Amino acid sequence: MSSKKPKGKRAKTRDLFKSKGAKAKITVNKLLSEFLVGQTVTINIKGKVHDGIPFRRFQGLTGKIIEKRGRSYVVSLAAGEKQKQVIAGPAHLEPVK
Numbered sequence: 001m002s003s004k005k006p007k008g009k010r011a012k013t014r015d016l017f018k019s020k021g022a023k024a025k026i027t028v029n030k031l032l033s034e035f036l037v038g039q040t041v042t043i044n045i046k047g048k049v050h051d052g053i054p055f056r057r058f059q060g061l062t063g064k065i066i067e068k069r070g071r072s073y074v075v076s077l078a079a080g081e082k083q084k085q086v087i088a089g090p091a092h093l094e095p096v097k
Contacts, residue, residue: 013056017047026091033090035073039065040096043075043088052089062096 005011026048035041042062043054052072063077066085073093075086 009055013047016056016059017045019047031091033093035065035068035090035093035095037065037067041065041073041075041093042096043077043086043092044094045092049089049091052087052092054086054088054092058084058086058088065093 026046031049040062041064043058043060045053045056045059058077058079061077061079063075063086065073066076067074069087072087072089075088075093077084077086
């Protein structure tokens with residue numbers, strides 16, 4: 001007898017969030033990193049950190065930080081023709097050089 005297929009918001013994300021090798025280590029500096037308003041960042045979801053994780057659709061997208069909300073940041077990015085706002089923790093953001 002097979003079990004029911006999961007349909008939650010984290011379903012089908014095992015490979016997308018999987019960390020490999022040296023990338024699997026999350027440092028304290030990464031968790032406590034600070035960003036400035038107007039800074040350009042890329043959303044790179046870390047599967048080991050569940051705090052402040054954005055929806056899987058925004059993996060790999062680039063946007064600008066428009067405000068800080070608690071310990072997380074609000075990132076404005078273009079998804080298709082629309083401007084979206086995503087709340088993400090600092091562990092899932094990387095500055096664009």
